Amino acid sequence: MKEQIEKAFNIRSVSPEQAARAMDVKVEIKNVAHVIDDNAPNSREKALALTKLEEAWFWALAAISREESEDTK
Numbered sequence: 001m002k003e004q005i006e007k008a009f010n011i012r013s014v015s016p017e018q019a020a021r022a023m024d025v026k027v028e029i030k031n032v033a034h035v036i037d038d039n040a041p042n043s044r045e046k047a048l049a050l051t052k053l054e055e056a057w058f059w060a061l062a063a064i065s066r067e068e069s070e071d072t073k
Helices: 002-008 016-039 044-066
Strands: none
16 A cells, blocks of 8 residues: 555656647647637536546556656656
């Protein structure tokens, strides 16, 4: 468990390739957020949908930044 905690709270630098992939994900999630904002009335449900997209962005970024290269496996 200690190793998992250290991994979860470690600050990582990302490679240019990882940064580019993270930006691709961000752009698409942001586009979906705008579609929801433009089409759904202001409501608790809309706020939750946008929050879940923000969570998806954070988890995607974590997945990209935490990936291990073939050299470190």
